[in-house]
Amino acid sequence: MPGWKNNLYKLLVKSGLTHLSAYLNRHKLVILCLHSLSLKDEHLFWPGVFISRDKLIPILEFLKHSRYNVISLAEAQRHLQGEVTYDYPVVITIDDGWWASVADLLPILEDYQFPSTTYVTTYYCDHQIAVVNVLLQYWLWKQPVDTISLSFNGKDYQFTGSNSELVKSIESSIREFDDQTKMAFLAEIADFLGQDRADLTDRRFHNASYDELARVVQNPLHSIQLHTHTHRLPEDTAGIQREIGINREKLTASLQPPYGVDHLCYPSGIWQPGHIPELEALGVRTATTLDEGLNNRGEHLLKLKRNLVMDNRSLDQLKVTMSGIMDMAQRLKQKI
Ligand SMILES: [Zn+2]
Numbered sequence: 001m002p003g004w005k006n007n008l009y010k011l012l013v014k015s016g017l018t019h020l021s022a023y024l025n026r027h028k029l030v031i032l033c034l035h036s037l038s039l040k041d042e043h044l045f046w047p048g049v050f051i052s053r054d055k056l057i058p059i060l061e062f063l064k065h066s067r068y069n070v071i072s073l074a075e076a077q078r079h080l081q082g083e084v085t086y087d088y089p090v091v092i093t094i095d096d097g098w099w100a101s102v103a104d105l106l107p108i109l110e111d112y113q114f115p116s117t118t119y120v121t122t123y124y125c126d127h128q129i130a131v132v133n134v135l136l137q138y139w140l141w142k143q144p145v146d147t148i149s150l151s152f153n154g155k156d157y158q159f160t161g162s163n164s165e166l167v168k169s170i171e172s173s174i175r176e177f178d179d180q181t182k183m184a185f186l187a188e189i190a191d192f193l194g195q196d197r198a199d200l201t202d203r204r205f206h207n208a209s210y211d212e213l214a215r216v217v218q219n220p221l222h223s224i225q226l227h228t229h230t231h232r233l234p235e236d237t238a239g240i241q242r243e244i245g246i247n248r249e250k251l252t253a254s255l256q257p258p259y260g261v262d263h264l265c266y267p268s269g270i271w272q273p274g275h276i277p278e279l280e281a282l283g284v285r286t287a288t289t290l291d292e293g294l295n296n297r298g299e300h301l302l303k304l305k306r307n308l309v310m311d312n313r314s315l316d317q318l319k320v321t322m323s324g325i326m327d328m329a330q331r332l333k334q335k336i
Contacts, residue, residue: 036098
């Protein structure tokens with residue numbers, strides 16, 4: 001982040017402009033997006049997914065002591081539909097269902113009595129192993145290489161290319177392996193890259209299990225909702241129905257939540273206009289994107305804007321985003 005930008009955010013906050021803007025936008029809904037808590041150095045590896053405790057706590061303290069009201073997604077839907085009115089409403093969402101988000105992040109939110117919605121991808125609940133592509137990216141971030149070669153079960157493997165090419169070709173080579181064989185193969189890669197095999201089992205890169213998620217469902221502060229089964233939302237009807245259907249069925253059957261599983265977060269925030277009628281037909285009540293901004297009352301419920309909370313962004317930047325001043329500046333620019 002260039003220094004001048006941070007200075008600008010600081011100035012906008014100090015001058016009281018964000019305070020005024022937040023007041024003018026006080027009926028607009030702010031949705032925040034978190035993923036997981038960093039337990040070691042994951043926040044340095046991927047600041048948009050893993051947030052450090054040091055960064056998170058000041059944000060929660062700000063929410064607690066400011067005019068903002070953290071409300072549940074269900075209440076936010078009622079607010080957007082005009083059934084109730086909240087001033088300065090904020091919703092906290094958590095993507096993917098990472099183990100650390102359930103084991104560490106949710107208890108912190110409970111300390112603040114903040115409601116939350118966790119959108120869970122079920123493939124890695126079924127497969128209690130490290131999320132392969134993320135763990136590989138983590139190791140390659142720590143130890144970048146052009147080539148990985150190893151022997152496994154009597155076969156020689158060689159992978160070459162950029163980090164993302166390496167990850168893709170390793171993933172496709174082991175796709176048909178069972179979970180145990182995948183982990184044994186990744187242990188060989190850990191050795192080749194000089195990385196710690198403990199990363200495979202310490203669960204920093206796992207999703208929570210159904211048993212762990214079932215405990216979350218017991219707490220009325222939290223809600224577990226849809227994020228597709230394999231973290232992708234195809235564009236064809238059958239693909240959409242499959243991804244949402246399997247995801248919903250697994251969450252419902254395994255967790256038996258006392259509420260409907262009918263709120264979706266688009267995987268990686270990616271959505272297409274063609275998704276909307278399909279989601280309506282599936283009874284999806286709200287869907288969140290990663291398009292930054294605030295939500296007006298009357299906003300389309302399947303195109304909700306959401307703001308990523310990142311470890312490498314300042315609290316001042318978050319205050320500016322939440323105040324809606326950027327939306328106002330954008331609108332002004334369009335008018336000129
Ligand atoms: Zn996700």
